[in-house]
Amino acid sequence: MAATLLDGAAVAREVYSQLGQRVQTLVAAGVRPGLAAIQVGNHAASTIYIRRKVKACAETGVYSEIHQLESDCPESTLLATIDKLNHHRGIHGILLQLPLPQHFDAGRIMQSIAVEKDVDGFNWQNLGALVAGRPRFTPCTPSGIIALLERYEVRIEGRNAVVVGRSTEVGKPMALMLIARSATVSVCNSKTRDLRQFTSIADILVVAAGRPLLVTADMIKPGAAVVDVGINRLPDGRVCGDVDFAGASQVASLLSPVPGGVGPMTVAMVIANTVSAAEHHAQARAA
């Protein structure tokens, strides 16, 4: 059996088309959604990710700007930049591109981004709202995965879902979003004793460990929907996910490719959150 591809690139294009219409409505009402991206240093992958987000803004009619800071800038410079953007009326979303250089406490700095402009969903108030079952801005990678599963009509309620990885950015919020949709969820980490014992019962398997080829075909339940979040660069320069794609595609019913699966959906959700933030701003202005 060859799995159907969870084609994130194609679904992201559909999302952009819908967002473009919402942007037009906002612009007609005098509000152009605006996204500010902050990059500290010049981490090569971060530069690529920011360019993708800026391109997606252009495609949907969202205004964007990049704030480039030196990698050795003091924390006060970064906080001052965030503060200025928090008060900027034309900016509705602020994106602090991770990773930050070592001397910054990224988790703490994220808390200085205004909750209503936190389009990454990493502010603890937004994460707390997700825990409480009242989500507002949710982290973009798991939101994109949910949107992808919904687009392919994958039933979540009542299914066994297994998330490999428990990071605050991906694994934990992914588990919470699956719980909110009434899946029975297991969350694995690097200390999990027998990973296969969990992966092999998963109707929905989300792998976000950052370990190339961690999940092989024999670890997958036949017919499962498998979402590969990992992005790993191999010594020969090729990019691969955490799942053995060739093997998994013979066992899974649905499988996301790397690249072209989760990555484009993550970018699309950043833009979606920015448009939502602008809509909220427009409603508050009209009230």
Ligand code: NAD
């Ligand atoms: P992270 O390093 O913060 O967390 C990795 C998690 O995987 C940890 O909880 C760790 O305990 C777990 N883990 C590691 N080895 C394991 C093993 N052998 N068995 C079980 N669990 C194991 O990483 P992250 O930020 O969550 O990202 C994970 C991967 O997803 C990375 O490759 C990253 O590049 C990628 N990523 C992709 C996107 C996208 O848009 N496609 C977005 C974010 C992250």
